[in-house]
Amino acid sequence: STTGEAMGIVQHHDAISGTEKQNVADDYAQRLSEGIDKAADVINNAYAKLLPNDSKLPMNATQFLCQYSNISECLPIEGQKQFTLTLWNPTIHPVIHHVRVPVTKEYLIHDPMGSIVSAEYVPIPATTRNIPGRKSSAQNQYIFTTSLPALGFSTYYFEAKSIITIQFIVLLTCEYRRW
Incomplete structure (x- = not known):
């Protein structure tokens, strides 16, 4: 999944310690943003089922x-x-x-x-x-x-x-x- 991949990448030691180069940090941020956007679809579907009638x-x-x-x-x-x-x-x-x-x-x-x-x-x-x-x-x-x-x-x-x-x-x- 997009979110899972992004989470795996940003848990890399360079991402956690902040030692990566700026273009790599920008890539991490882009991947996380895409993962959040995908997660919003899942949240909307779940919320529609949880919301009282x-x-x-x-x-x-x-x-x-x-x-x-x-x-x-x-x-x-x-x-x-x-x-x-x-x-x-x-x-x-x-x-x-x-x-x-x-x-x-x-x-x-x-x-x-x-x-x-x-x-x-x-x-x-x-x-x-x-x-x-x-x-x-x-x-x-x-x-x-x-x-x-x-x-x-x-x-x-x-x-x-x-x-x-x-x-x-x-x-x-x-x-x-x-x-």
Whole structure:
């Protein structure tokens, strides 16, 4: 398999120690990238079978990896009215994890049970926004805590907040005024 071959190659002592020449490192990176792309097809097929029938996720929704999340970039979700975030725990123990999701608008976030998630909506630091090569227009991010089951996954649903303007008229009265 493409992924298996790539994993075998990058476990070579030169790849691990970093002593390979740049063109070899570029080849390793290319092979890993191709392996990840092939694995995405397998992930989509498996996810379609695991997803409950009453899920909020539209049928045939494609899963994708946000490979630049370390620089607060996830281009496929930018500007979307809704999207899902699936978090996988490959360990045999449940884990609590703090998640950062770069966004271009405000969202309501629902957990796997449909409850609204308490999340912080904060600016992405300028030092991150100004990283050379970062293409994202996201200026803010949501940060929230999630609990992931052992060897399992949790899916969170993001839905853009509607812009609602409410005007209040405040009338102050004083019953006993002396002017």
